[in-house]
Amino acid sequence: MAPKTGLWFIGARGSVATTATVGALALTAGLTRRTGCVTDLPEVAVARPPGVADLLIGGHDVAGDSLPKRAEALADGGVFGIELARAVHDGLTRVDARIRHGVASTDPHEPSEGTQREAVEQISRDLAGFRAAHALDRVIVVDVATTEPPVAMTPELSDLDALERALAAGESPLPASSLYAYAAFRAGCPVVAFTPSPGPRLPALAQLAERVGLPWAGSDGKTGETLVKSALAPMFATRALRVRSWASYNLLGGGDGRALADPVTVTSKTETKGKGLTELLGEPVDGPLHIDYVEDLGDWKTAWDMVSFEGFLGTKMSMQFTWQGCDSALAAPLVLDLARLVARAHQAGESGPLGALGFFFKDPAGDSGHDLAGQWRALTEWCGRLGGDR
Amino acid sequence: MAPKTGLWFIGARGSVATTATVGALALTAGLTRRTGCVTDLPEVAVARPPGVADLLIGGHDVAGDSLPKRAEALADGGVFGIELARAVHDGLTRVDARIRHGVASTDPHEPSEGTQREAVEQISRDLAGFRAAHALDRVIVVDVATTEPPVAMTPELSDLDALERALAAGESPLPASSLYAYAAFRAGCPVVAFTPSPGPRLPALAQLAERVGLPWAGSDGKTGETLVKSALAPMFATRALRVRSWASYNLLGGGDGRALADPVTVTSKTETKGKGLTELLGEPVDGPLHIDYVEDLGDWKTAWDMVSFEGFLGTKMSMQFTWQGCDSALAAPLVLDLARLVARAHQAGESGPLGALGFFFKDPAGDSGHDLAGQWRALTEWCGRLGGDR
Amino acid sequence: MAPKTGLWFIGARGSVATTATVGALALTAGLTRRTGCVTDLPEVAVARPPGVADLLIGGHDVAGDSLPKRAEALADGGVFGIELARAVHDGLTRVDARIRHGVASTDPHEPSEGTQREAVEQISRDLAGFRAAHALDRVIVVDVATTEPPVAMTPELSDLDALERALAAGESPLPASSLYAYAAFRAGCPVVAFTPSPGPRLPALAQLAERVGLPWAGSDGKTGETLVKSALAPMFATRALRVRSWASYNLLGGGDGRALADPVTVTSKTETKGKGLTELLGEPVDGPLHIDYVEDLGDWKTAWDMVSFEGFLGTKMSMQFTWQGCDSALAAPLVLDLARLVARAHQAGESGPLGALGFFFKDPAGDSGHDLAGQWRALTEWCGRLGGDR
Amino acid sequence: MAPKTGLWFIGARGSVATTATVGALALTAGLTRRTGCVTDLPEVAVARPPGVADLLIGGHDVAGDSLPKRAEALADGGVFGIELARAVHDGLTRVDARIRHGVASTDPHEPSEGTQREAVEQISRDLAGFRAAHALDRVIVVDVATTEPPVAMTPELSDLDALERALAAGESPLPASSLYAYAAFRAGCPVVAFTPSPGPRLPALAQLAERVGLPWAGSDGKTGETLVKSALAPMFATRALRVRSWASYNLLGGGDGRALADPVTVTSKTETKGKGLTELLGEPVDGPLHIDYVEDLGDWKTAWDMVSFEGFLGTKMSMQFTWQGCDSALAAPLVLDLARLVARAHQAGESGPLGALGFFFKDPAGDSGHDLAGQWRALTEWCGRLGGDR
């Protein structure tokens, strides 16, 4: 039986998308194990989401290298074995043929060709064409494109009607990520914001999702240091230990690292990374948070955190950890998980921000705290309910 | 109003007991903050346990140095400030006057004087005397004595009737920790096993608790590396990341470190420390677990853990952490928490192992997993129920 | 016999100066060991420098708290024991009475009262008065004041004659550290630049030292992370291992940390810290270098370094270290060492920058590399020569 | 021109030997860079040792897998790229054809076939045959076989004449590593002991080397944690900082790890690893030293060291480091370095233990301390002398 769920990447030739595509092909061909796939754990699988083999992948990108080439480069960097890359070469070529040129720039200073309304129409046509060509039940749009700098709030971004008027007037008020989200919603597609870019989180976009009755999830995949934080901080809180300072240093290379080397862009990320700690600990906590670009490290993010805390009778103690993870290998299975779970939510008729998916995000939209164990419980309870609903 | 709950330490002049006593006196006098006191968090306080000021402290020990002297030594080692030790000097002297000489040896090779039946009677008399002299509602016996080596199972340790016959026959079948627990139960006192020693966990003792209808909790306080493990391991499990090896190294000095330098005794501790990981990860995990005595470190336990794990497409990654904690400062507030919560359970008529207190232990007795967040939920739900029950 | 060598601190009530003063008094009174005193190692002692007991301490500062108060605060922060602080209380009070109000501001935006020529005269008078009052053979001026921001080079700072003309014209061309150095040289006193401030390193000042035939040493004491770097980097170099990136993160509180929280001032320090690596490794190396102010840590600097390197056949490996040191306790004995060795050099008639003291500095003046072992050899050979010279 | 120096590995199909062989072939073919090759640094190259291309490789082993297969396995484990392994496939096949079956067992409990005298003759024949077949100027025997357990000293091991009598009497007094060394010396070949096995270090063997006038070097390659120690410990010593404890933990898998998992064998290694610290610090230092076998890590040794030290005024501080190195990639270039330098020493007529090569060893034979910088100086001075001598 042919796949029924479309997975459409914005940034389809990036590291995360390429790794996810390699993984989906490898899993479908039975060439690898399901390690890292949360959706295949029994507590989540109970929701009966589509399988990885049910996903058909396409997407937008603006860059040149083909997927097989990108896969080879990632294998070189140790993200996965070169044999695996070669084994799925033909599948990659087929996905590559389904990648369309993205029409919007993430660089606010680069003038975009045409109006945003035209861009929206182009994107919507691409999405509709993809769905029709493969007779898909639904298409989930997943943003894994380059992180954008933060945007200043304007009336057009805060209110859907104002936004519609601006677009109708030929203006270009949207950052690229939100333009894609706008087009996706207009084309009837749920959205996953895996990046810290504004995407569907702008109030005007969230209103649109509500109005058209579509579910979405976000934002910024929680794959490394922030993941550890969300597991550790509750330990201090429930043990009544007072965290005095928490310093976080991140080193990474790769395309993501290069984008985050920009002092403005990086604030999108440091904001989502920083958000949780105050909530988890019940009070603001001192300490620097840096993300530094070190080309040499490639996809191998290294993070060091130093937590200084106070115990009984004021005694000062500390804990530090070093995380050495392969960013794309951590992100890719989550991207597949999210596409499958959002597809299931769409099938079940859910709409608006899916708070139950907070487990996957640094800056969860909807009703979700930052505590990893609490997020896991919320996720599995939601999956249980979806599983019961036939 | 006079305190109504007795807190009776086995090992009353040890580091943990001394720090707990200093802390109880300092809190009662308003000289310090409640940092580290889990029972004062709102989700636990809802159970309405006795306050710290309601505790009257006494105990057994077999060693010489007085509590004020022990407190000064701990202050020297940086466990708390010397000013604090001096401020509670008189209170310590009063507690010290309530410490009785323990009658049982923890060293199986050292012949104990008299029969164990006589020892039991002596201990029970001490406990009853303490309760009567201060008109206490109840006395909670908390074992914070030197860790004992593991025991070989025998019929007397497995079955209460066999044990009673052996004691009646003048035999000495019990390790010291279990002898204390036996005497405590006979004297109507709930028991907290804060050490990995057998104590109330021997089947014969658990039967006795059931028969006399008394609650107990144990065992082995979860204060450092194992605490972190129980917060981190679920992160790997719920993210479907496969832990390939987990190495755990612990360095510590102090009295506890000296006892654990014994290659037999230490197995009591490495067993309780090792138990959780298999359950938390769903499969046995390779990797060494060492506890090394380094005199120089004193109470300042340093632990280093190295976790090697596999993610999507077989990619190998790692995480390591260093924990630098003051063992006694971490243990002391938990000891007060446990005394207060077990007192509350006794008042509410609970009996047998209190699974809801698994949050505090490396090797939880009763119905409790090892997952810290799950234990926290179980604890707070139980407290909510106790709070509702008047 | 009365002390014969004056030790004059600029920043005499700062953490480093206070710790050095406490230490000098404690050593003289036989209350502590010589741990950390390089000059008392046989290979250095051979130079026959004055003893610690031969030092008489005075200085300039611009801040209020008295030395006994500063010592108490440092003891609170764990730099040394409170008993020690109390034992030397009277000695501290005597030194405090020898502290004069500094006349120059380190803040370029704060208008200084009077001309710099007047300030020079004031400082020189203070130094001459100190020497005369105590019949000292010589006075060594040691700058341990707040770090200054870098200065832009001007003709007055580059050339002594231009400087003299400017001063004569009533101008104020000098940063405070260099003003002190100017006055010291004019008063016949050798100078030690323990900070990264310009001090005696400006070309005009170095010319002055040469002209008046005085020795000086600097700059920026090498006490922590940079010390480790200078021991480790040669390992990579002599093993032909190629360092690909070296990331350095420093966390500290205290007065020094507060000053370095200023984004401009901190560049003085990051520059001296960064200088050595390129030389030690033979090529520039990528990687961030941060100094972050974390109030909570006080004097307890924590540094984490991550070295990524390449070995045979291009294999990538890594090493990381965490340094947890008490900055003032590391700096103080070096300050005493430097005063003693510079006094000895002065006695022996040396002048100009003392390259043989590069062992003590992040940014060594004179003829010295950055390699710690090489610096040690240079130091001990120089001491051997001084020892032979009678 | 044909190679003139034979490099004969004991353990020729082990990880270290295979990596060295891959590397020698790759360097000769210009496929890789000289990273890690100490002998190609100018200060060492001045000695004019033979080039890597001048080495012809052969050896003994007792195990089955061919060199190309071993290389593929090592590439799988990430020691080098699979492309490199394939590029030198034919060269590896040619070296493999020069590997002879070793005749001695390293397991003292496994009965060896034949007398040791016969084994010696066999080995000597293999060596002489290798030299003759390829018209080599000299053959350097390098022991990179499985580590042996320590031996108990006996008269035969302590005295050459006693040893000769025992061999003549058909006895088997020698551990395998020393049997190989004996045969090598008898065949006129210099020896490098890269393992902690007794090899040429037994007094009887050292006498033999002296008698036949051959140079040798050893023992136990210094490639990881001990290397770092020998760079760091002098920092503490020359700064007069008192090391209070130094804990060393090593995790590794691979063949070497498996051999060291044996509780007796590992003492050979912990002894060589432990030796230096006392000398470097001038006094014995407390602290555990463990080597743990963790299969999962393969060749990727991870070591964590925790140094607790005391500074001025008794202040306690600490430093910790984590070393993540690929053992074989670190060892292989040193093995080539040693073969080249010992060949040069042989050519120059040196004999006995080459103290100047202490730079390469954990437990240096001959006149050499453990201080890395001092060893580097000794090495380069020796090279300078060799270079001057024509």
Ligand SMILES: NC(=O)c1ccc[n+]([C@@H]2O[C@H](COP(=O)([O-])OP(=O)(O)OC[C@H]3O[C@@H](n4cnc5c(N)ncnc54)[C@H](O)[C@@H]3O)[C@@H](O)[C@H]2O)c1
């Ligand atoms: N662990 C992780 O890797 C992780 C975790 C959380 C979030 N993220 C986010 O995921 C995103 C992707 O990360 P990556 O490592 O794959 O980065 P990458 O640089 O490898 O890939 C980004 C891709 O987006 C494409 N792109 C840029 N602008 C576009 C546009 N306007 N339209 C379409 N495509 C566009 C680029 O050409 C590139 O192919 C980043 O925003 C990153 O912050 C990654």
Ligand SMILES: NC(=O)c1ccc[n+]([C@@H]2O[C@H](COP(=O)([O-])OP(=O)(O)OC[C@H]3O[C@@H](n4cnc5c(N)ncnc54)[C@H](O)[C@@H]3O)[C@@H](O)[C@H]2O)c1
């Ligand atoms: N973080 C922690 O400190 C922590 C955590 C979990 C468990 N524990 C356990 O708590 C116990 C106490 O630790 P500590 O650091 O206070 O040790 P300690 O050595 O300072 O104190 C133990 C005390 O027990 C006394 N004692 C020994 N045998 C006795 C007997 N038969 N009867 C009465 N008293 C006896 C000793 O005299 C000593 O005063 C240890 O078993 C330890 O493993 C401690």
Ligand SMILES: NC(=O)c1ccc[n+]([C@@H]2O[C@H](COP(=O)([O-])OP(=O)(O)OC[C@H]3O[C@@H](n4cnc5c(N)ncnc54)[C@H](O)[C@@H]3O)[C@@H](O)[C@H]2O)c1
């Ligand atoms: N390990 C170390 O502590 C270390 C190492 C290298 C360099 N240093 C340098 O040593 C200096 C002192 O460090 P600290 O921790 O003692 O700092 P601190 O802030 O505790 O002390 C600085 C002192 O200088 C005084 N001061 C400021 N401006 C002055 C002026 N114009 N004239 C006279 N006094 C003035 C301040 O009032 C203060 O008392 C800093 O520049 C620091 O960078 C310290």
Ligand SMILES: NC(=O)c1ccc[n+]([C@@H]2O[C@H](COP(=O)([O-])OP(=O)(O)OC[C@H]3O[C@@H](n4cnc5c(N)ncnc54)[C@H](O)[C@@H]3O)[C@@H](O)[C@H]2O)c1
């Ligand atoms: N960084 C390092 O890798 C390093 C550093 C110092 C010392 N060493 C030492 O080098 C040696 C080799 O390490 P490895 O990782 O290659 O180990 P390995 O297990 O991969 O290889 C050892 C080889 O020796 C062979 N062997 C065993 N007994 C033999 C005998 N009697 N005659 C001939 N061959 C025999 C084995 O068959 C095997 O092929 C070990 O002793 C190790 O301790 C290695």
Ligand code: NA
């Ligand atoms: Na990435």
Ligand code: NA
């Ligand atoms: Na300082």
